[in-house]
Amino acid sequence: MSESLQTERKNATFNIKELTDTLNGGPEETRKRKQIESLVFNTPAFHRQDRFQLSREEIYDYSIKVYGELIKLCKKENIEIRYDNPDYVRLVGCIPEEIPVGLHVGMFSSSISDQGTEEQQKKWIPLARNFKIFGTYAQTELAHGTFVRGLETTATYDESKQEFILNSPTITSTKWWPGFLGRTSNHAVIAAQLYTKSKCYGIHMFIVQLRDLKDHKPLPGVTIGDIGDKFGFDTVDNGFLRLDNVHIPRENMLMKYAKVTPEGKYLPPTNAKVAYSAMTLIRVVLVRGSAKALASASTIAIRYSAVRHQTETAPGKEPQVLDYVTQQYKLFPQLATALAFGFAGNYMIDTFNKIHSEISSGQLDALSELHGISSGLKAYTTDTATAGIEVCRRACGGHGYSNACGIQHIYANVLPCVTLEGENTVMYLQAASKVISTIKRLEQLRRSGMDQDEAWNTAGIELVQAAKAHCHYFIVKNYLRSLEKLNMTPSLRKVMNSIALLYGNYGIDENAGDFLESGFMTGEQLNLVKAKILQLLSEVRRNAVAVVDAFDFDDKYLRSILGAYDGDVYNRLYNWAKSSPLNKTEVHSSYTEYLQQLLKSKL
């Protein structure tokens, strides 16, 4: 155990376990979480030491093995695989990889349970829940992702056969990106333009079987595969799919809201956007996912900064890097943001569950509000978390660039979230429509003679800025309100208040221009904010390691040499490097093949 970390933990002014319980929702929740997590951490199949030295194909193979292990574990422990089962969420939450079950449960099954009729749920949900089928959610196409109404895949109703015929009419209509589509899934919920009696009724969802259940071969009319290597998400076979007149029964259209009768008559839903429900669920999940990712990166960077000593500030005295104010200014606001986003994530899940049960009973009025706030918060938290994770990585210096740091994998896994489930710019624009000041701008543009779309596009930058400000304001307010409601000992509350104040003041400092421009604050007041930040950084310094310890991430989850709980960084780093496959032999084969000849040749 690193002496520096031991001292940090001894100096803490609050009880770490109390904060862990507070963040988990109480000691019982902590106990349940640790009990469930131990199932994963004690199953070797979930932790390959050489995971980051595998080829793309080996990694995919590994992810399917983990998929199978997870299902076996859930069956053995009688944990129902549902996105709204807390034990399942705890279990899948401690596996730091994207594995096929995420989309199967979080989008394929949830689309059916949210938008399927009773009969459709009765037929498909048991098959999905017992993994008799593997599904994904195939909406995005080669040429359209954001503009859902512009998707080109068609589902044309043939009333003589009472079937839909699915088609990819153009190269640009090829489904492209859906997770686990390329090699894994044998079914998909597919978004397609519905045609009946030669009239188009817009985007609806259809269950389509893609592969034979006996030999997993693509069915007739189905062309399917992986879209190739990506920036990250390497366990995921994001795929492409082309449909050439694939017939499905009428009953495969999800018909809880919109319907097509056997005679081909279209019965519209009360709110067409209910078809978008699966996206809203994942946006809600991504808010809490961003908080967890930033908390993980902060844990690694803060522990490492407490272990790392660098540069003499007095003869023979090399301080911990965490003692530099610049290092504190990099890391402590990330820690504060991770906590703020955690509370925002809790709010989002509670709000989603409340509105979701209303929607399930047919009350759809809160749908648009849920859409607005979930889109804005998803955009704001994923944007901010990805940027903050990179700040944490850089704060680790050279070793932050080694895969031994572990922050790279967190970053690579969170980065696509600024795009998937709604490209963030476009998501901000879903919340901005609610911000009054921006509306005034739009009215002004309209009065100048612009039409709505042109005015909206011209005001786009301000709309996004307004949405960001709205989300930031909401997160600060929710953070303080959440702290007020929590029972905490005075010592813990003091630490948490300092961190919350740091988050608020840092946000003002980061956006000082807006506060000046709006006349909301003077230069003098902004200087007071800067002074407050310096004071708060020194307050947080003493407890920073203890606060990240309270996140209670297991080393097996963090997978970080720099951020391991014992802080034994240099020995671990040396052993990790020696175990690299490149060091398997004293002399690498390239010597005899190339270098030796070079040395001998008379160049």
Ligand SMILES: CCCCCCCCC/C=C/C(=O)SCCNC(=O)CCNC(=O)[C@H](O)C(C)(C)COP(=O)(O)OP(=O)(O)OC[C@H]1O[C@@H](n2cnc3c(N)ncnc32)[C@H](O)[C@@H]1OP(=O)(O)O
């Ligand atoms: C478990 C863990 C697994 C973890 C597994 C994690 C892996 C993740 C895998 C990733 C999966 C994906 O990416 S799935 C694909 C994700 N794709 C997207 O998110 C596409 C983004 N684009 C869109 O959502 C839409 O195109 C959007 C931009 C909102 C515009 O939609 P439309 O054009 O249809 O809407 P418009 O005609 O502009 O009308 C706007 C009105 O519709 C309402 N509206 C729009 N979308 C709405 C919605 N979702 N719900 C309610 N209402 C909505 C607006 O509030 C407006 O209402 P009024 O103001 O009242 O009129």
Ligand SMILES: Cc1cc2nc3c(=O)[nH]c(=O)nc-3n(C[C@H](O)[C@H](O)[C@H](O)COP(=O)(O)OP(=O)(O)OC[C@H]3O[C@@H](n4cnc5c(N)ncnc54)[C@H](O)[C@@H]3O)c2cc1C
């Ligand atoms: C890792 C990963 C996993 C994914 N998984 C799935 C999946 O499982 N299922 C699925 O269906 N899809 C999936 N997707 C696709 C994802 O949902 C889309 O990429 C996303 O919706 C963005 O759409 P796009 O790619 O068309 O981007 P575009 O919309 O083409 O974005 C390109 C640029 O255009 C700008 N832009 C676009 N429209 C507007 C506008 N109206 N106003 C202002 N600016 C605009 C954007 O801001 C962006 O800067 C995945 C994507 C990734 C990266």
